[in-house]
Amino acid sequence: MDDLASGGTADGVSAPGGDERRGARTLVEFAYRKLRRDILCGRLEPGSRLRVEQLKSEYQVGSSTLREALSLLVADALVTSEGQKGFRVAPISLEDLRDVTEMRKFLETRALREAIAQGDDDWEAGVVAAYHRLSRVEERLGETPEPLADEWEERNRAFHEALIAACPSKWLRHFRSILYHQSERYRRLSLIARSIPRDVHAEHKAIMEAALARDADRAARLSEDHVDRTYAAMVTIAGDRFGTPAKG
Amino acid sequence: MDDLASGGTADGVSAPGGDERRGARTLVEFAYRKLRRDILCGRLEPGSRLRVEQLKSEYQVGSSTLREALSLLVADALVTSEGQKGFRVAPISLEDLRDVTEMRKFLETRALREAIAQGDDDWEAGVVAAYHRLSRVEERLGETPEPLADEWEERNRAFHEALIAACPSKWLRHFRSILYHQSERYRRLSLIARSIPRDVHAEHKAIMEAALARDADRAARLSEDHVDRTYAAMVTIAGDRFGTPAKG
DNA sequence: GTCGGGCATAATCTCGATAAATCAGAAAAT
DNA sequence: ATTTTCTGATTTATCGAGATTATGCCCGAC
Structure with missing residues (x-):
C-alpha cells in the first residue's frame, strides 16, 4: 500500500552509467x-x-x-x-492540473484533520523535525540554488508527509501520495523553482503551528491556501505550456 | 486513467481451457x-x-x-x-474494510454531489437506464439466484457508475473506482449475496430519485447510509472471518 | 533437547530471441 | 487530385531458458 519507492536517498545527480542499485532490492x-x-x-x-x-x-x-x-x-x-x-x-493539461489541485485540497485537508485529531507526541516530533530539515535547506537555497533543488523537493515532500503521518487511513495516505507526485511533476515542469518570490517558508510555518496547536479548521484552511497559491503560481508561469503538450 | 478492464462482458461462467480473449487486445x-x-x-x-x-x-x-x-x-x-x-x-482485515468503507463514503458523496450539479439530460438517461437494467435482474433473482449473481454484480456496478458519471473529475472517478473494487471483493468474500433480507432495491430507488430531483444533500445522505448498511451486513455475516486471513 | 550452520530444493528475477502488429511511404487506381 | 492498397521497416508483445536469491531440511554441536 505504502509508496513502493520510498526511502529514496535523493542524491542530486546520479552517475548515468552507474549500475549501483541504490537500495532497490530488484x-x-x-x-x-x-x-x-x-x-x-x-x-x-x-x-x-x-x-x-x-x-x-x-x-x-x-x-x-x-x-x-x-x-x-x-x-x-x-x-x-x-x-x-x-x-x-502521461500527458499533461491545464484541465488535469486543475483536477489534481482540487482533489489534493480535498484529500489533504481531510488527512490533516485526522492527523491533528489522532496525532501523538511522536507525530508532533516528526513534524517539527521535518520542518527543521526543510528550513535548513531553504536557508542555503539563497546561496547556491541549483544543486539543492532536488534536496528541497525531497524535504518539502517529507514535511508534508510528516504533517499527515498520524492520519490512520492508509487509503487516504495512499491517494494523497499519488496526487502529490502528480503535483510535484507539474511543479518541476513549470520551473517554478527558478522564481520563488512567494514566501513558502512562512506558509509552512503557519500550517505547522496550527497543526501543533490542534486547530484543525485553521490548519485545513491554511493548507488549502497553500495548494491554491502553488496552483496559481504554476498557471501564471507555465499555464500556456501545459495546454500544448509536446509530442514524441 | 479510466478502468483498464472496462467493458467486460460478464458472461457468468468462462470455459477454463478456452483461449478466446473476450475482447482483450493483449x-x-x-x-x-x-x-x-x-x-x-x-x-x-x-x-x-x-x-x-x-x-x-x-x-x-x-x-x-x-x-x-x-x-x-x-x-x-x-x-x-x-x-x-x-x-x-492482497490480505484482508476488518480494519482495512472499515478504512475502505469510510473512504468510499467520503469520495462517493463528493462525486455524487458534483454529478448532480453538472449532470445533463444524457446523465439522467444513463441513470434511469442503469437502474432499469438492475431492477430487471433483481426481479429474476428470486427465481434462479445462483447463476445471476455475477450479472447482478455487474449491473449494480454499472448503476453506481452511472450515478457519478457526470462528475467531471477524472481523479475522483478513478479513486472511487479502485475503492469500489475493494468493496466488491469484501462483499463477495462475505457471501452476502446468499442472504439479502435487506431491501437494497428500495435504497437504490431512493438514491436515484434524489439524484434526479437534484437534491444533493439528500442523495449524499442516502448514499452514505447505503454504504454503511452494506458494511454492517458484511461485518455481521463474516466479520470474524475477515479478521483471520487464510495463509498460503 | 534446543540452537545454529550448511546444503539441496524451489521459486523469483532477468534476459535475449522470436512472432505479431502497427506505422510510414510509395505506387496504382478511381 | 484524392483515395486506396501494398510493401518495407520499426516497435510491441510474448515466450522459455538461465542466473540469482530465498526457503526448508538435515545434521552436528552445545
Missing part, C-alpha cells in the same frame, strides 16, 4: 525509480513515446524488466499504456 | 482480467502466494506476461509484491 524497482525520477523532473517529456528498445540501452535492463517497471508506473498515472501501441509518458 | 490484459475476477470472487484466497510457475500453466501465458499482469494488479491494491519474495493476493 532491478524492476531500480528501473521504476529511475524512470519516475526522469518523468517527474521532465527529462522524459509528457506525451512522448517510451520505446522499450531505446530505453533498454539507456537503463541497462531487459525488455521484460522494463515493461514491468512501466506497468508499475501506470499505477501512479505517470505512464499510460494503450492496446498494442506501447507506453507513453 | 494477453497481458486478458490475464489481468482473469486474475482480477478470480481475486474478486475469492477463488484466489486473500494472503495466499501467487507462484508464477504455477499460474503459468493455469492461465496459459508466459512468465513475463504474467508478471506484467500482476504488476498491473498492484495498482488496484488487489495484489502485493514484496522485494524478492514474489506476489501475494
Whole structure:
C-alpha cells in the first residue's frame, strides 16, 4: 500500500552509467525509480513515446524488466499504456492540473484533520523535525540554488508527509501520495523553482503551528491556501505550456 | 486513467481451457482480467502466494506476461509484491474494510454531489437506464439466484457508475473506482449475496430519485447510509472471518 | 533437547530471441 | 487530385531458458 519507492536517498545527480542499485532490492524497482525520477523532473517529456528498445540501452535492463517497471508506473498515472501501441509518458493539461489541485485540497485537508485529531507526541516530533530539515535547506537555497533543488523537493515532500503521518487511513495516505507526485511533476515542469518570490517558508510555518496547536479548521484552511497559491503560481508561469503538450 | 478492464462482458461462467480473449487486445490484459475476477470472487484466497510457475500453466501465458499482469494488479491494491519474495493476493482485515468503507463514503458523496450539479439530460438517461437494467435482474433473482449473481454484480456496478458519471473529475472517478473494487471483493468474500433480507432495491430507488430531483444533500445522505448498511451486513455475516486471513 | 550452520530444493528475477502488429511511404487506381 | 492498397521497416508483445536469491531440511554441536 505504502509508496513502493520510498526511502529514496535523493542524491542530486546520479552517475548515468552507474549500475549501483541504490537500495532497490530488484532491478524492476531500480528501473521504476529511475524512470519516475526522469518523468517527474521532465527529462522524459509528457506525451512522448517510451520505446522499450531505446530505453533498454539507456537503463541497462531487459525488455521484460522494463515493461514491468512501466506497468508499475501506470499505477501512479505517470505512464499510460494503450492496446498494442506501447507506453507513453502521461500527458499533461491545464484541465488535469486543475483536477489534481482540487482533489489534493480535498484529500489533504481531510488527512490533516485526522492527523491533528489522532496525532501523538511522536507525530508532533516528526513534524517539527521535518520542518527543521526543510528550513535548513531553504536557508542555503539563497546561496547556491541549483544543486539543492532536488534536496528541497525531497524535504518539502517529507514535511508534508510528516504533517499527515498520524492520519490512520492508509487509503487516504495512499491517494494523497499519488496526487502529490502528480503535483510535484507539474511543479518541476513549470520551473517554478527558478522564481520563488512567494514566501513558502512562512506558509509552512503557519500550517505547522496550527497543526501543533490542534486547530484543525485553521490548519485545513491554511493548507488549502497553500495548494491554491502553488496552483496559481504554476498557471501564471507555465499555464500556456501545459495546454500544448509536446509530442514524441 | 479510466478502468483498464472496462467493458467486460460478464458472461457468468468462462470455459477454463478456452483461449478466446473476450475482447482483450493483449494477453497481458486478458490475464489481468482473469486474475482480477478470480481475486474478486475469492477463488484466489486473500494472503495466499501467487507462484508464477504455477499460474503459468493455469492461465496459459508466459512468465513475463504474467508478471506484467500482476504488476498491473498492484495498482488496484488487489495484489502485493514484496522485494524478492514474489506476489501475494492482497490480505484482508476488518480494519482495512472499515478504512475502505469510510473512504468510499467520503469520495462517493463528493462525486455524487458534483454529478448532480453538472449532470445533463444524457446523465439522467444513463441513470434511469442503469437502474432499469438492475431492477430487471433483481426481479429474476428470486427465481434462479445462483447463476445471476455475477450479472447482478455487474449491473449494480454499472448503476453506481452511472450515478457519478457526470462528475467531471477524472481523479475522483478513478479513486472511487479502485475503492469500489475493494468493496466488491469484501462483499463477495462475505457471501452476502446468499442472504439479502435487506431491501437494497428500495435504497437504490431512493438514491436515484434524489439524484434526479437534484437534491444533493439528500442523495449524499442516502448514499452514505447505503454504504454503511452494506458494511454492517458484511461485518455481521463474516466479520470474524475477515479478521483471520487464510495463509498460503 | 534446543540452537545454529550448511546444503539441496524451489521459486523469483532477468534476459535475449522470436512472432505479431502497427506505422510510414510509395505506387496504382478511381 | 484524392483515395486506396501494398510493401518495407520499426516497435510491441510474448515466450522459455538461465542466473540469482530465498526457503526448508538435515545434521552436528552445545
